[in-house]
Each structure stands twice: as structure tokens, then as C-alpha cells.
Amino acid sequence: MKLSDLDLILEKAQEAFVAMNAYALRRRVALMNTIADEIEALGPELVQTAMAESNLPEARLNGEKARTVFQWRSYAEAVEKGYSLDASIDTANPQRAVPKPDIRKTNVGLGPVAVFGASNFPFAFSTAGGDTASAIAAGCPVVVKAHPGHPKTSQIMADAISRGVAKSGFPEGTFAHIFTDTIEEAQALVAHPVIKAVGFTGSNRAGLALVDVANKRKEPIPVFAEMGSVNPVFLLPGKLNTASGELAKQYAGSLTLGVGQFCTNPGLLITEDNPALDGFIEALNQEIVNILPAPMLNAGIAVAYRGNREKMIGQSGVELVAVAANEAADGHGAATVATVSGVDFLINDELQTEVFGPFALIVKCRNAEEVLAVTEKLHGQLTATLLATSEDLASHRELVASIQNKCGRIIFNNFPTGVEVCKSMHHGGPFPSSSNSQFTSVGPDAIKRFTRPLSFQNWPDEFLPDELKNANPLGIWRTVDNEITKSAL
Amino acid sequence: MKLSDLDLILEKAQEAFVAMNAYALRRRVALMNTIADEIEALGPELVQTAMAESNLPEARLNGEKARTVFQWRSYAEAVEKGYSLDASIDTANPQRAVPKPDIRKTNVGLGPVAVFGASNFPFAFSTAGGDTASAIAAGCPVVVKAHPGHPKTSQIMADAISRGVAKSGFPEGTFAHIFTDTIEEAQALVAHPVIKAVGFTGSNRAGLALVDVANKRKEPIPVFAEMGSVNPVFLLPGKLNTASGELAKQYAGSLTLGVGQFCTNPGLLITEDNPALDGFIEALNQEIVNILPAPMLNAGIAVAYRGNREKMIGQSGVELVAVAANEAADGHGAATVATVSGVDFLINDELQTEVFGPFALIVKCRNAEEVLAVTEKLHGQLTATLLATSEDLASHRELVASIQNKCGRIIFNNFPTGVEVCKSMHHGGPFPSSSNSQFTSVGPDAIKRFTRPLSFQNWPDEFLPDELKNANPLGIWRTVDNEITKSAL
Numbered sequence: 001m002k003l004s005d006l007d008l009i010l011e012k013a014q015e016a017f018v019a020m021n022a023y024a025l026r027r028r029v030a031l032m033n034t035i036a037d038e039i040e041a042l043g044p045e046l047v048q049t050a051m052a053e054s055n056l057p058e059a060r061l062n063g064e065k066a067r068t069v070f071q072w073r074s075y076a077e078a079v080e081k082g083y084s085l086d087a088s089i090d091t092a093n094p095q096r097a098v099p100k101p102d103i104r105k106t107n108v109g110l111g112p113v114a115v116f117g118a119s120n121f122p123f124a125f126s127t128a129g130g131d132t133a134s135a136i137a138a139g140c141p142v143v144v145k146a147h148p149g150h151p152k153t154s155q156i157m158a159d160a161i162s163r164g165v166a167k168s169g170f171p172e173g174t175f176a177h178i179f180t181d182t183i184e185e186a187q188a189l190v191a192h193p194v195i196k197a198v199g200f201t202g203s204n205r206a207g208l209a210l211v212d213v214a215n216k217r218k219e220p221i222p223v224f225a226e227m228g229s230v231n232p233v234f235l236l237p238g239k240l241n242t243a244s245g246e247l248a249k250q251y252a253g254s255l256t257l258g259v260g261q262f263c264t265n266p267g268l269l270i271t272e273d274n275p276a277l278d279g280f281i282e283a284l285n286q287e288i289v290n291i292l293p294a295p296m297l298n299a300g301i302a303v304a305y306r307g308n309r310e311k312m313i314g315q316s317g318v319e320l321v322a323v324a325a326n327e328a329a330d331g332h333g334a335a336t337v338a339t340v341s342g343v344d345f346l347i348n349d350e351l352q353t354e355v356f357g358p359f360a361l362i363v364k365c366r367n368a369e370e371v372l373a374v375t376e377k378l379h380g381q382l383t384a385t386l387l388a389t390s391e392d393l394a395s396h397r398e399l400v401a402s403i404q405n406k407c408g409r410i411i412f413n414n415f416p417t418g419v420e421v422c423k424s425m426h427h428g429g430p431f432p433s434s435s436n437s438q439f440t441s442v443g444p445d446a447i448k449r450f451t452r453p454l455s456f457q458n459w460p461d462e463f464l465p466d467e468l469k470n471a472n473p474l475g476i477w478r479t480v481d482n483e484i485t486k487s488a489l
Numbered sequence: 490m491k492l493s494d495l496d497l498i499l500e501k502a503q504e505a506f507v508a509m510n511a512y513a514l515r516r517r518v519a520l521m522n523t524i525a526d527e528i529e530a531l532g533p534e535l536v537q538t539a540m541a542e543s544n545l546p547e548a549r550l551n552g553e554k555a556r557t558v559f560q561w562r563s564y565a566e567a568v569e570k571g572y573s574l575d576a577s578i579d580t581a582n583p584q585r586a587v588p589k590p591d592i593r594k595t596n597v598g599l600g601p602v603a604v605f606g607a608s609n610f611p612f613a614f615s616t617a618g619g620d621t622a623s624a625i626a627a628g629c630p631v632v633v634k635a636h637p638g639h640p641k642t643s644q645i646m647a648d649a650i651s652r653g654v655a656k657s658g659f660p661e662g663t664f665a666h667i668f669t670d671t672i673e674e675a676q677a678l679v680a681h682p683v684i685k686a687v688g689f690t691g692s693n694r695a696g697l698a699l700v701d702v703a704n705k706r707k708e709p710i711p712v713f714a715e716m717g718s719v720n721p722v723f724l725l726p727g728k729l730n731t732a733s734g735e736l737a738k739q740y741a742g743s744l745t746l747g748v749g750q751f752c753t754n755p756g757l758l759i760t761e762d763n764p765a766l767d768g769f770i771e772a773l774n775q776e777i778v779n780i781l782p783a784p785m786l787n788a789g790i791a792v793a794y795r796g797n798r799e800k801m802i803g804q805s806g807v808e809l810v811a812v813a814a815n816e817a818a819d820g821h822g823a824a825t826v827a828t829v830s831g832v833d834f835l836i837n838d839e840l841q842t843e844v845f846g847p848f849a850l851i852v853k854c855r856n857a858e859e860v861l862a863v864t865e866k867l868h869g870q871l872t873a874t875l876l877a878t879s880e881d882l883a884s885h886r887e888l889v890a891s892i893q894n895k896c897g898r899i900i901f902n903n904f905p906t907g908v909e910v911c912k913s914m915h916h917g918g919p920f921p922s923s924s925n926s927q928f929t930s931v932g933p934d935a936i937k938r939f940t941r942p943l944s945f946q947n948w949p950d951e952f953l954p955d956e957l958k959n960a961n962p963l964g965i966w967r968t969v970d971n972e973i974t975k976s977a978l
Binding site for chain 1: 507510511552566570572577578579587589590592593594597599600700704708709710711869879882883886887889890891893894896897898899900901902903905907909911912913914915917919920921924925926927928929934937940941942943944945946947948949951952966968971973
């Protein structure tokens with residue numbers, strides 16, 4: 001790609017942004033549902049292509065396709081219901097000593113958005129994924145940098161989106177899909193003055209590089225980078241003493257789901273060392289050794305997995321506990337469990353590095369105080385899981401509060417690897433799990449990443465956006481003079 | 490101040506953060522109302538001290554005191570009503586093919602917040618100002634760096650807050666007030682690992698310096714810096730032809746209010762050149778020359794005003810039109826108006842620099858296309874004002890859309906210098922008017938700057954925060970399974 005091509009693409013994106021903002025909101029809703037239709041209508045070629053490019057199994061990809069369609073439809077519903085707008089009205093009071101003006105507020109799109117997808121979700125977090133859907137829901141044209149791990153899959157999705165754009169009568173520049181060869185070109189996209197925000201899912205290194213480019217612009221822009229984490233699991237003593245065999249089985253299932261290739265993979269288990277723990281580890285060992293190694297997303301990821309795992313096992317105090325029976329084939333990733341003491345964990349930040357794949361490190365603490373110290377030392381996390389009884393929660397309030405301060409989602413006796421697409425989902429967390437802990441990248445609230453508030457003062461009713469008009473023609477919930485209502489003024 | 494003192498202050502702030510998060514929400518509401526009571530109860534010494542330190546008149550300071558009290562009370566009300574929490578619940582569906590977990594989301598405090606106040610609002614945007622009120626409303630302890638322009642005023646306010654903290658039984662570390670001698674100490678505060686966010690109101694240079702420190706931390710943190718702007722006024726032809734004398738009077742009033750020392754001061758007027766414009770400028774001239782120069786906030790600001798004004802008048806193509814009759818006294822700022830052509834404006838970015846004080850630059854464009862070109866070239870603004878008829882709006886849709894993309898608040902036949910404290914206010918705007926266009930620094934939505942979402946998955950009801958409990962004990966509006974309701978589950 002030449003930089004002059006990029007200029008042309010972004011010129012069209014800017015034109016589309018201006019056009020989209022003049023359209024009624026229901027046209028944007030219709031566009032999103034049409035794109036959902038186009039993706040839903042894609043034949044078996046989509047899943048077959050993705051299987052070939054990603055090694056992911058058919059059932060998983062069929063599920064991911066449905067999830068992707070659901071994202072477009074549910075984000076469209078959030079726009080239609082006005083949830084992404086936060087519309088509010090404060091009426092005038094000309095009688096006040098200093099007359100009070102009429103002020104009304106809605107959310108508007110930031111401008112064209114650059115999206116960088118992930119390798120591990122070729123549908124739901126890539127070309128047609130949640131970042132693209134939420135940016136368009138926000139009224140922002142999107143330029144996707146196609147993920148090099150699944151270029152043909154990406155092109156099929158890009159074509160579906162472009163068909164939806166054309167059928168809905170939106171400008172061509174509403175969506176663009178580019179293949180770049182170099183990091184420099186990706187950075188040029190983020191640095192381009194037309195781009196007003198970035199959505200990214202991937203590694204810490206790549207995400208922070210984009211943040212750096214965005215901060216150094218003449219006009220800095222927000223980067224919403226979801227960069228993964230080790231998703232600590234806290235195994236509390238009451239629970240450990242009552243259910244360790246069943247827990248070990250469930251934990252092994254979550255750890256090895258999708259060959260451990262989820263940003264929410266529970267790669268760290270923190271617990272007090274006690275006699276019951278030996279039983280848990282033994283049961284986990286039994287599960288792990290029987291799990292067949294499976295092909296990872298691509299050869300590079302498998303090589304990185306083995307390398308990072310070796311590096312972790314080579315750290316001071318780390319002991320290998322279990323490895324899946326064989327890992328003969330190139331490109332496969334075998335589930336692996338190691339242990340380390342709380343003392344060793346506390347003095348070595350390297351042990352917090354994410355090993356992308358089915359690897360777990362068990363931190364054995366001497367007592368509850370050491371569990372708390374380890375927690376205080378943790379970096380920010382997307383999720384944290386408590387395997388606990390109600391009595392455990394009641395007797396570990398300080399620990400639970402500390403865990404809450406470290407994560408974006410806290411889970412009770414369940415596992416983090418399913419990320420439900422819903423309003424209440426927060427997929428994000430304190431740095432470095434994401435670059436901005438204030439926004440989610442999953443669920444309809446993800447739309448708000450690409451909006452900003454705009455207030456109208458004393459603006460004539462006929463020229464206000466529909467969501468702020470007196471008559472409430474969209475029939476949405478609004479805050480009027482501090483009360484939430486659907487009533488017209 | 491020694492850095493070891495800073496460590497001690499922040500250790501207490503961190504302890505207070507942990508404590509505050511364990512308190513019921515109503516205790517936080519009570520704290521805020523108690524602080525409001527303490528400020529309200531302050532005797533005449535407060536206003537007299539502020540008059541001596543800021544040269545602001547008594548009536549203005551009495552109004553600002555009331556505004557400050559209102560900020561604390563109205564933000565407390567927003568917390569009580571749950572508006573700052575965005576509570577939502579998605580209930581479980583164990584029957585679904587992949588069982589759906591119970592997910593609930595609320596907003597939690599980011600952690601201790603550093604606040605840097607402004608010189609021009611010694612009450613409402615300083616020690617006890619909106620940043621401090623919104624951070625405490627978010628559940629975050631605050632460390633204020635006292636503004637050197639009004640240290641005694643700041644101390645009176647700090648003492649009032651500390652009394653409120655003590656009376657409400659909150660930990661001492663809930664609020665701290667420090668006087669620093671150097672830029673290095675201010676930067677050490679922002680760089681300290683305990684600090685999780687920064688609120689700032691002031692100059693572009695100082696704001697960007699703090700952003701830079703925050704970005705370079707091992708754990709970068711958000712800086713909400715409101716850095717002012719030139720707040721363009723667009724005088725459209727229909728309006729100009731019908732009401733130019735009255736408009737000139739109103740514009741002069743807004744321009745010179747408070748000796749022009751507002752971040753929303755309308756320092757730029759953009760219009761098509763036509764015969765009626767001469768009449769407007771002549772009328773404006775009449776107003777300006779008759780306005781008595783008044784003392785500015787301090788000697789440094791007055792010196793800076795004169796220097797920046799001279800620099801502006803020295804730019805190519807800039808012509809001086811009117812200066813208030815005399816500016817004999819040191820420390821006074823005289824209202825000043827200059828003109829420049831659209832062509833000259835388009836090629837010189839310096840002309841967009843804010844001259845803090847009662848200075849206006851009128852950009853005379855040859856036609857509507859040039860007005861649009863000038864608009865496209867504008868940096869981000871807190872506000873933009875249209876002086877226009879309804880017919881003007883109808884015939885300038887492209888211009889109005891372009892103006893909306895440049896500002897955080899757009900105003901019709903009114904002036905930007907009053908910033909109403911209400912839910913629908915957005916005080917913020919595209920860079921460089923603020924460092925983060927997605928959040929307001931005025932109105933109860935300012936609280937959200939200092940929160941982040943936290944999701945609870947399958948969490949036992951008794952251990953959930955009150956706002957997410959089945960019974961809805963706080964009686965607040967929540968989104969339950971995508972519907973907004975006050976009902977219990």
C-alpha cells in the first residue's frame with residue numbers, strides 16, 4: 001500500500017463521516033442490521049476458509065459467526081433504544097436571577113476509526129468484529145487493517161460489510177479494508193490526521209506501540225487497546241476443602257479451551273498452600289496429562305508459546321508439575337502447569353507475563369497475608385475469578401476488595417473464558433490489560449468508546465437531532481430536568 | 490514539601506480509598522452534603538480573602554461560592570440517584586445451549602486523584618471545586634495542589650473540606666491539600682504510583698506537561714485537562730443584517746465579562762465581510778472604547794495579556810480596531826478588538842492562540858466558502874456560538890455540521906461565558922480545548938471521569954454492591970435485561 005492510497009481512503013472516510021452524521025439515526029440502525037444479514041447469509045466458504053487459516057474447529061467458528069451477527073444486531077438495538085446516546089435535557093428558566101438557558105446533550109461520533117483485529121477471533125474480534133460494529137454504531141466510518149493471520153477470511157467479511165454499506169445507500173467510505181506489509185504503514189494509519197480513534201485487540205507490545213503513535217500526534221487520539229492478561233483465579237480455603245476434584249476438572253477445561261488462546265484464559269492460580277492443595281494439583285495433573293495437544297492458530301504462535309513457556313519454567317523457583325502427554329507435532333500447544341511460591345512470585349515481575357496458550361502458573365502462598373500481598377502486587381487484569389464458598393467471601397473481605405481494584409470483571413465459582421455479549425459486560429480492565437480502563441470492548445457499551453458528548457444551548461427544536469427534540473420522536477429514555485423519562489416535553 | 494511527605498500523604502490517600510469503597514453509598518452522599526454545609530457556613534472572610542488574592546469583585550465571588558456549594562449538592566444528588574453508576578443487570582439463562590451467566594455492572598472509583606485548580610475561579614475550579622467534588626463523588630480520595638494565585642483562599646476551603654471529612658467519619662486521607670514550590674514536585678504527584686487520575690484546569694502548556702508525565706508512567710493514567718480555547722462566534726448574514734447593533738452590545742458584554750478571564754471567552758468572531766459588518770464593527774468599537782479597564786487576576790496574568798495581545802496584533806494582516814479608552818494602571822486589562830482576513834487566518838496557525846483576557850479577533854471572510862474553510866481549519870474548541878436566524882441555520886447546514894465537529898457545546902443566539910452546572914452540560918471539547926473530549930468537567934457527568942466499570946459474574950446477592958442487589962434497595966433506575974426500570978428482580 002502506498003501512502004497516497006491511504007490519503008485517498010481517508011479522504012473518503014472523512015466524506016462518509018460528514019454524510020453519516022446528516023442521516024437519521026434509523027438509517028444507521030438499518031445499515032447495521034443489513035450488515036448482520038449479509039454476514040448471516042455467508043455460505044460454508046466463510047467457516048472453511050477460517051478453519052484453514054486459523055486451525056480453529058468448525059463448531060467453534062459456527063458459534064463465533066453467530067456471535068458476530070449478534071454483536072451487529074444487539075449494538076443496532078442499543079442505538080435504536082438510544083442507550084448509546086445518553087440523551088439529556090435541562091429546560092430553560094428565564095425567571096431565575098441569572099436566566100437559565102436550555103441545554104441538551106447527546107453523544108456524537110468522534111470521526112473515522114482505525115481498527116486492528118486479533119488473530120484468535122477471526123470473526124468476532126477482526127474485520128467484522130465488535131470494534132467495527134461499535135464504531136459504525138457510533139456514527140464513525142471504519143478503516144480496518146486486515147489481520148495477516150487470516151487474510152482470506154477477512155476479505156470475505158469485508159466484502160459482506162461493503163455489500164451492506166452499498167445496499168443501505170451509505171457512502172463507500174463508510175468502510176475500508178486495507179492490507180499493509182509493514183509496521184510503518186500501520187503506524188501511518190494511526191498517525192493520519194483524519195483518524196480520530198483506534199480500536200485494537202492483541203498483544204501488549206503491539207498495543208502499546210499504537211498508543212505511543214497516537215500520543216505523539218499533533219492532535220492526540222484515544223486508543224482502546226485490549227491487550228490480554230493472566231486472569232488470576234483465587235482458590236479460597238473453604239472451597240478447596242470441599243470440592244477440589246471437581247474444581248480441578250473445571251479449571252483444566254477453562255485453561256485449555258481453544259488451546260488456551262483467549263485473552264481471558266485463567267493462566268494464574270493463587271492460593272494458600274495446605275494439604276488439600278496437593279489433592280487439587282494431583283487432580284489437575286490427571287486432567288492435564290490426558291488433554292491431547294491441539295494445533296494453535298498458526299506456527300508463529302505455537303513457537304512463541306513454547307518459547308514463553310520455557311522462559312517461565314526457567315524462572316527462579318518455578319517447578320513444572322504437569323505437561324500434556326505429548327507435543328510431537330509442530331504447531332501444537334500442550335497444556336502445561338507449573339508452581340511457584342508466593343515469596344518467589346513477589347520478587348519477580350516476569351512471572352506476571354502472559355504466556356499465550358494453555359499454560360498455568362500456580363502461586364502457593366504460605367498464608368492469607370501472603371495471598372493479599374501477591375494480590376496487591378498484581379498488574380491490572382481483564383478478569384479475576386474466585387473459587388470460594390459464601391463463608392470464604394465473608395471472611396476475606398479485604399482480599400475481595402483488593403481483587404476488585406485489579407480487574408474489570410470479577411467472577412464467582414465460574415470461569416472467565418466466556419465473554420457474554422450484553423449490556424452488563426465489562427471487557428477491559430486496569431492497565432496493562434487494556435489501555436483505557438473506562439471503556440469496554442464487548443457489549444453495546446463498547447459503542448461509547450467512539451463517541452463524545454455534544455451540548456446544544458438554546459438550539460431551535462427543528463434543528464436539534466431527533467433524540468433531543470421536544471416531542472421525543474424516537475420514543476427513547478431521556479434524562480429531563482434530572483428525571484429519567486420517555487415523556488415528550 | 491519533601492518527597493517523603495508526599496509518600497506519607499499518598500499512603501493515607503490509598504488507605505482512605507480502600508475504606509471509602511467499603512462504605513455504603515449513602516455515607517458518601519452525606520459526606521458531600523456535609524462539605525457543602527461547611528462551605529456554605531464560611532463567613533465573609535472567605536470572599537474578602539479571595540477578593541484580595543484575585544481582584545475579583547464581591548458579587549461575582551458570592552455567586553461563585555453559591556455555585557460551588559451547588560456543585561457539591563447536585564453531584565451528591567447524582568450519586569444518590571445512581572446516575573453516576575450506570576447500574577445494569579443481565580440475568581442468567583441456564584437453559585441456553587451455552588448457559589448464560591448472571592452479569593451485573595456498576596461504576597467504581599479509579600483510585601486517589603490529583604487535582605490542579607485554576608486561577609480564574611478560586612472557589613468553583615480550585616481546591617473545593619468541581620474536580621474535587623466529582624472525584625469524591627466517584628469514591629476517590631483527592632490530593633489538591635493548591636493554586637499559588639490564591640493560597641489563603643485555598644486554605645480556608647481546604648479546612649472546610651477537612652472539617653466535613655472529620656464530621657462524616659471519613660478517614661483523614663480522604664482529602665489532602667499540598668503547597669508545592671516547584672514544577673518538579675507537581676510532576677512527582679502525577680507520577681506517584683498511588684495516583685490513578687488527574688483533574689486539571691488551566692493553560693495548554695501546563696496541561697500538556699502533566700499529560701506527558703502521566704503517559705510516561707509505568708502505569709499510564711488518564712489526565713482530564715481543560716485547557717481553554719478561543720470559542721469562535723459565527724455571525725451569519727441573516728442575523729447580521731437584522732440586528733447588528735444589539736448583537737455588538739451583547740458580544741462586547743460577553744467578551745469583557747470578568748475582564749475576559751473565562752475559558753469560554755468568545756475570543757474569535759468569524760463572519761462574511763459585507764456592508765453590514767462595518768456597522769457591527771463600528772457598534773462594537775463604541776462599546777469597547779467605553780469599557781473601563783479593570784484589574785486582572787494578578788500582575789503576571791496582566792503582563793501576559795498585554796504581551797500576547799501585542800504578539801497577535803503584530804501578526805501579518807492583523808489590524809487593530811478598538812482598544813478600551815485607557816490602560817494606565819499596572820495589572821489592568823483593556824478590552825481590545827482586531828480584524829484579520831480569512832486568507833491571512835487560513836495560513837497562520839498562530840492566530841488560533843488563546844489570548845487570555847478581553848481580546849477579540851474578527852475574521853473577515855470573502856464568502857460562505859471561506860467561512861467553511863476557516864471552520865475546517867479550527868482547532869478543537871470548548872464552545873462555538875452561532876449568531877443566526879433560523880433561515881441562516883437552514884441555509885448553512887454544511888457549516889453547522891462542521892462547527893459541531895469542532896466543539897463540545899454549540900450555542901444559538903446566546904453567549905458561551907455562562908457554564909450552567911447541570912446534567913446536560915458538556916464542558917470539554919476536541920483537543921486541544923481538553924485532553925479528553927469524551928468527558929465533561931462541569932455538571933454531574935463529571936463524576937464519571939473518575940470511575941471505571943466493574944462487572945460481577947454469578948456473584949452472590951448479599952455480597953453485591955447495593956446498586957446491583959436483586960431488591961434494588963437504593964431504589965435507583967437500572968437497565969435490567971435491556972430495559973430501563975426501577976423494579977426489583
